[in-house]
Amino acid sequence: MTKVNELMKENSGKQFEITRVINAPRELVFKVLTQAEHLVHWWGPKGFPMDVAKIDLRPGGMFHYCMKSPDGFEMWGRFVYEDIIAPERIVFVSSFSDAEGNITRAPMSEIWPLEVHNTMTLTEHEGKTTLTLRGGPINATAEERQLFEDSFANMQQGFGGTFDQLDTYLTTL
Amino acid sequence: MRRDVFQAIADPTRREILNMVAYKSLNVNSVAEHFDVSRTAIYKHMKILAECGLLEMKQKGRERYCEAHLEKLHEVSDWVEQYRKIWSQRLDNLEEYLQQLQTKNELHDKS
Numbered sequence: 001m002t003k004v005n006e007l008m009k010e011n012s013g014k015q016f017e018i019t020r021v022i023n024a025p026r027e028l029v030f031k032v033l034t035q036a037e038h039l040v041h042w043w044g045p046k047g048f049p050m051d052v053a054k055i056d057l058r059p060g061g062m063f064h065y066c067m068k069s070p071d072g073f074e075m076w077g078r079f080v081y082e083d084i085i086a087p088e089r090i091v092f093v094s095s096f097s098d099a100e101g102n103i104t105r106a107p108m109s110e111i112w113p114l115e116v117h118n119t120m121t122l123t124e125h126e127g128k129t130t131l132t133l134r135g136g137p138i139n140a141t142a143e144e145r146q147l148f149e150d151s152f153a154n155m156q157q158g159f160g161g162t163f164d165q166l167d168t169y170l171t172t173l
Numbered sequence: 174m175r176r177d178v179f180q181a182i183a184d185p186t187r188r189e190i191l192n193m194v195a196y197k198s199l200n201v202n203s204v205a206e207h208f209d210v211s212r213t214a215i216y217k218h219m220k221i222l223a224e225c226g227l228l229e230m231k232q233k234g235r236e237r238y239c240e241a242h243l244e245k246l247h248e249v250s251d252w253v254e255q256y257r258k259i260w261s262q263r264l265d266n267l268e269e270y271l272q273q274l275q276t277k278n279e280l281h282d283k284s
Contacts, residue, residue, distance in 0.1 A: 015253075016253045016256050016257060018257060018260050018261065018264070020264045020268070022264075022267065022268055022271060023268070023271070023272070024271040024272075024274075024275060028271065028274070028275075029267075029271065032267065032270065032271060032274070033267075038270070038274075041270050042263070042266040042267050042269070042270035043263065043266070045262055045266075046266070112255070116256070131264065133260060135256065
């Protein structure tokens with residue numbers, strides 16, 4: 001097994017969790033998380049204008065957005081909602097995408113999972129909202145694994161392309 | 174000066190050097206010959222890569238070889254860390270926006 005494959009294997013099982021107590025009522029937090037008119041004001045890093053191409057808040061619906069770096073690089077992403085219980089829970093699958101909404105590899109890493117399953121929960125206590133986001137890669141299907149392996153074969157010929165995009169991406173972090 | 178992996182691979186020449194030696198170590202001179210810039214400039218890049226732990230210079234007989242250490246790319250490829258950074262910053266922005274929104278609403282309510 002190549003080193004790159006080993007890295008991939010190690011990363012593929014990792015889970016992510018972040019919690020934040022927000023000084024706002026839950027109804028408002030939910031609104032700001034799910035409405036385009038609000039999302040554009042905070043979603044992207046500062047200096048990266050964000051466009052909501054589509055937000056269809058229902059199971060199976062898609063949130064499709066674009067962030068533009070100051071040098072004009074466009075980065076698209078999408079969520080596909082799985083379950084929505086307003087205002088307490090949003091379950092969604094996030095991916096990087098192209099302008100048409102098709103899933104793409106992350107611009108900065110071949111090892112980033114194609115699809116991440118996320119569960120966001122909001123609980124309210126004394127006017128403050130605790131937001132918890134848990135995420136983990138979706139188990140790769142045989143096709144996805146093949147895709148992984150193919151892209152690693154390409155990587156072995158050169159890390160160049162990935163690094164070029166990594167540069168651009170890092171400026172967005 | 175602190176060197177990290179991100180800094181190391183931010184430069185196209187250094188990425189090219191890493192590409193060349195990623196899967197087979199090469200003689201330092203033959204790497205340098207591949208580039209149009211001076212040998213000194215290439216050695217400088219190699220030194221930076223070495224300081225970041227991405228490259229190792231090994232003496233074999235009379236020749237010096239470069240060997241890549243891709244494990245260090247963990248820092249770049251660890252998606253959980255990157256994901257956390259993105260969301261952490263995003264939630265900072267969210268909090269700030271909600272703060273503004275609520276201050277505005279309070280003003281509204283009073284007027």
